[in-house]
Amino acid sequence: MTMVIENGWPHTASWAGEELRIGGVGVRELAAEFGTPAYVLDEEDFLERCARWRQALPDGEVHYGGKAFLCPEVVRWLDTAGLCLDVCTGGELAVAVAGGMDPARVVFHGNNKSLAELRRAVSWRVGCVVVDSFSEIGRLAALAAEAGVRQSVMVRVTPGVEAHTHEFIATGGDDSKFGFSLRAGLAAEAVRRVLAEPSLELTGLHSHIGSQITDLAGFTLAAHRMAGFLRAMEDEHGVTIPKLDLGGGLGIVHRNGDPLPPRPDEVVAAVREAVPDHVRLAVEPGRSIAGPTAVALYEVGTVKEIPGARTYVSVDGGMSDNPRPAMYGAAYTAVLASRLSTAPTREVTVVGKHCESGDVLVRDLPLPSDVRPGDLLAVPASGAYQRSMASNYNHVTRPPVVAVRDGVARVIVRRETEEDLLRLYV
Numbered sequence: 001m002t003m004v005i006e007n008g009w010p011h012t013a014s015w016a017g018e019e020l021r022i023g024g025v026g027v028r029e030l031a032a033e034f035g036t037p038a039y040v041l042d043e044e045d046f047l048e049r050c051a052r053w054r055q056a057l058p059d060g061e062v063h064y065g066g067k068a069f070l071c072p073e074v075v076r077w078l079d080t081a082g083l084c085l086d087v088c089t090g091g092e093l094a095v096a097v098a099g100g101m102d103p104a105r106v107v108f109h110g111n112n113k114s115l116a117e118l119r120r121a122v123s124w125r126v127g128c129v130v131v132d133s134f135s136e137i138g139r140l141a142a143l144a145a146e147a148g149v150r151q152s153v154m155v156r157v158t159p160g161v162e163a164h165t166h167e168f169i170a171t172g173g174d175d176s177k178f179g180f181s182l183r184a185g186l187a188a189e190a191v192r193r194v195l196a197e198p199s200l201e202l203t204g205l206h207s208h209i210g211s212q213i214t215d216l217a218g219f220t221l222a223a224h225r226m227a228g229f230l231r232a233m234e235d236e237h238g239v240t241i242p243k244l245d246l247g248g249g250l251g252i253v254h255r256n257g258d259p260l261p262p263r264p265d266e267v268v269a270a271v272r273e274a275v276p277d278h279v280r281l282a283v284e285p286g287r288s289i290a291g292p293t294a295v296a297l298y299e300v301g302t303v304k305e306i307p308g309a310r311t312y313v314s315v316d317g318g319m320s321d322n323p324r325p326a327m328y329g330a331a332y333t334a335v336l337a338s339r340l341s342t343a344p345t346r347e348v349t350v351v352g353k354h355c356e357s358g359d360v361l362v363r364d365l366p367l368p369s370d371v372r373p374g375d376l377l378a379v380p381a382s383g384a385y386q387r388s389m390a391s392n393y394n395h396v397t398r399p400p401v402v403a404v405r406d407g408v409a410r411v412i413v414r415r416e417t418e419e420d421l422l423r424l425y426v
């Protein structure tokens with residue numbers, strides 16, 4: 001496996017027959033059968049990553065963060081792997097149920113759940129609702145009382161931890177739209193209000209400090225603060241709070257040389273010592289499971305050399321299937337995947353086909369200088385927050401997700417068609 005970086009790629013990625021293969025299937029065959037752009041997802045790798053989190057926390061709960069990438073087939077994989085699910089909208093809940101997940105194994109997040117979403121969560125008997133505002137506590141309590149049920153809830157707390165990540169994906173600081181601030185005393189007030197509602201049962205406290213975090217410091221600080229708060233609330237109210245959910249956020253490698261994130265067992269070991277014995281630990285990894293398991297496959301359409309400036313290699317997707325470079329300045333890599341080239345490399349910029357100069361997928365990328373129309377480029381670490389954040393900008397159709405395993409490829413999310421797009425218009 002020469003040209004492939006070790007950590008950012010699906011486990012089964014390899015070079016054979018002069019092309020990249022994933023799950024035993026060559027990219028040329030994948031492109032011919034399913035078209036490009038496409039996300040190619042290594043099923044075995046996905047299941048292994050689920051298993052690694054389960055093994056790291058055998059006596060706790062692992063809720064896959066569905067926002068990273070969700071479809072009914074993934075829900076079935078989660079079921080097989082013994083994972084629960086975190087959703088943050090009614091739509092994600094609908095996918096969970098469509099995939100056969102028991103709503104009792106779902107945790108429902110969101111800073112502005114609608115009345116309809118809350119009503120559905122209560123009537124479908126969702127395992128836990130994470131309350132995020134004072135108005136929501138009142139609304140949920142009323143809906144649960146009306147339905148004659150006692151709804152299990154966690155209180156989302158912002159522990160005042162600034163995760164070292166892009167500001168758009170940091171969520172644990174005091175100034176956040178999510179949750180109740182610990183420092184400002186809002187979290188303590190939220191606990192009081194939940195305990196005062198007979199139709200709500202406080203089963204845990206929750207925090208999530210951000211995403212794409214590659215060091216342990218933020219996780220351990222949040223764990224200590226949250227455990228201290230949990231003990232203080234237990235003492236003040238004479239209750240037991242059985243669960244501490246520390247959210248997701250573990251980062252992944254995108255390129256050679258990126259900082260290596262800790263392993264799931266290292267994260268768990270680092271936070272566990274802060275958690276009192278009687279408290280069950282829960283986590284919500286999304287990116288660290290889905291992210292490395294998929295590769296985005298594109299076909300090169302044009303190569304434009306601008307003397308004294310740069311060479312643009314245009315592919316058939318772009319910011320609609322990967323908004324992350326434009327949104328967060330996320331840095332990716334790409335390789336020529338459909339053939340081996342002995343040409344010397346030169347730096348190019350890989351751009352998409354959208355009507356935006358900012359539609360750049362990979363900047364300053366060394367690629368063989370003979371890269372040409374018809375070549376396939378593979379971008380690793382494309383399994384999280386890409387298909388799930390994909391758009392129809394410029395009326396492009398969103399790419400399919402093709403699962404590969406043991407030499408077999410199958411579509412688990414089909415490619416959108418123009419018919420799908422036109423169906424919306426009156």
Ligand SMILES: Cc1ncc(COP(=O)(O)O)c(C=O)c1O
Binds near residue numbers: 068249250
């Ligand atoms: C509450 C919550 N849990 C879990 C996740 C999953 O995070 P990640 O994909 O970074 O593991 C997120 C997203 O950041 C989140 O907001």
Ligand SMILES: N[C@@H](CCCC[NH3+])C(=O)O
Binds near residue numbers: 212328
């Ligand atoms: N969408 C973000 C992560 C947000 C996670 C959800 N709170 C990303 O691509 O990195």
